[in-house]
Amino acid sequence: MATPTITLVTATPNPATSGQSVTLTATVIPLGTGTPTGTVTFTITGGPTLTGTLSGGTTSVTASGLSVGVHPVIAVYGGDTNFLASTGATVIVVTQAATTTSVVSSPDPSTLGQSVTFTATVTPVAPGSGSPSGTMTFVIGGSGGGSFTQPVTAGVATLMLTTLGVGTHPVVAIYTGDASFLPSSGTDTQTVNPAP
Template structure:
């Protein structure tokens, strides 16, 4: 509301209006470390949520990491807008990974996707023959 009280030559007046403040636009990026894990190896999934200028809002809340054919994990954003989770439950093969930030009261949600290919772990085989020098029969 704006009000002008007037003076000796001009009458006072007032008016009201409204303003709508929208959510800040967010962008989510996804990093997967290591780039080429093997079966049983821990994989760290990190999402970085940033808010486009001129917004001064800081994203808060959680990020949901969905691994196709694997686990769904949830990480909480820190003060820098980053959430990370670690898992060793991704099976061998190539899997789509999606990081979804659901947004909060001041920042709209966003998502990012990538993929991870988990390879087979190396194995070794040892053969032992006993006795070392057998005889016939």
């Protein structure tokens, strides 16, 4: 007669941040002697279905690309000739990744009437990864400045201005965040010299 089993499942790290891979480990415990063999199928709600082969009664798989939120996991051990099937469960929590924002201007300094390009870059903070999207608000002080909202594509937003007056202009770039990434901001200054 086949021996009953219990399947235990763990997720590491948990919680994870957006863009971080999660390792799922299943341990099949026999209610008797021997070591179970065969496979365990992990079904992740909102994620992939993965299969691992038992070695010494355990197996691990790696899940990546999970969206922010709660992902229930069901692990099904299919059994073998000596051991009965069993099921285990856990939950993976994925949170938004922190970011940093930097902003630079070119050319700096510029001359009155010259086109200036402001470039803001959003970078996920490890262990988060991926390409932030959403919007960036550039707040530029001084004559000819103002507040300007631009799209973020692959983590980068740009703004071109020809309206800045002579002087030093404080620049703040504010990333508003998206479903996977938290907001952040960066600062810079732009100097405009009189035209020759």
